[in-house]
Amino acid sequence: MTENEQSGLGGKFGAKTSGSQINYGHPHSQELLQSASAVIRESETGRLLLKLLDLKRVPVHVIKGIGQSGFSPEAMTIYMQAPGSATTANPAFIINLIKGLNEAAQELAGFRTPDPRKDIMAYASFIHGRNLDSITEVCKVIKELTKTPHFTNLLDSLTELGLNGVYKAYIDGKSREVLYEQYASAYDAMRGRS
Amino acid sequence: MIHNIGDFAAAAVHPSRVSPAESTLDHTHKFLSTLGVKPGLDFQAS
Numbered sequence: 001m002t003e004n005e006q007s008g009l010g011g012k013f014g015a016k017t018s019g020s021q022i023n024y025g026h027p028h029s030q031e032l033l034q035s036a037s038a039v040i041r042e043s044e045t046g047r048l049l050l051k052l053l054d055l056k057r058v059p060v061h062v063i064k065g066i067g068q069s070g071f072s073p074e075a076m077t078i079y080m081q082a083p084g085s086a087t088t089a090n091p092a093f094i095i096n097l098i099k100g101l102n103e104a105a106q107e108l109a110g111f112r113t114p115d116p117r118k119d120i121m122a123y124a125s126f127i128h129g130r131n132l133d134s135i136t137e138v139c140k141v142i143k144e145l146t147k148t149p150h151f152t153n154l155l156d157s158l159t160e161l162g163l164n165g166v167y168k169a170y171i172d173g174k175s176r177e178v179l180y181e182q183y184a185s186a187y188d189a190m191r192g193r194s
Numbered sequence: 195m196i197h198n199i200g201d202f203a204a205a206a207v208h209p210s211r212v213s214p215a216e217s218t219l220d221h222t223h224k225f226l227s228t229l230g231v232k233p234g235l236d237f238q239a240s
Binding site: 133 | 203204205206207218219221222223224225226227229230
């Protein structure tokens, strides 16, 4: 990395840092993304989402940490987090990558995130709708992976995230309104815990 | 996992407000399917 390549948090993600700079980049970012992509690529919907990575339409930065992962519409970037010791993607990482890819795809497809300063209720409705859509996409990918060895672990991870109700409603072919009720219950429970 | 938007409880948003007329996922999938496809390429005679 040269001085001219520095950006964001004191330098390119994953690059070596110097002086007082903190290196947030994950040392195994490529392995994590490759192992997650290998699983996602086994699903038809997953292959569609991975076009964003294959065609380099959206950057993905893997950061050392245990915080939230997700797509940032402001930076048009997917930020993933994993413990520094992780060398392969766990089910939660895979689920978060599917969700982030879908959110990026929604934004690129023209569903732009509204400005929260203009109408906070419209913003909240939009974000909750996007959350529901991307979680529905996760359910679709997991369903398509039913006959693979990854299925049980992915479903267990979805349950740990409190989203098993959404998955069951999706599998049962319930309406979007019912899916939203399941999502809202999971979201508000998560918010109560934090 | 879930994008947290602070104090805005999901239950406070009526499901009808998050249901677009056209399915967001269908439209997004159509967009993705067009990525990387060069128009007309499939129809060129060799």
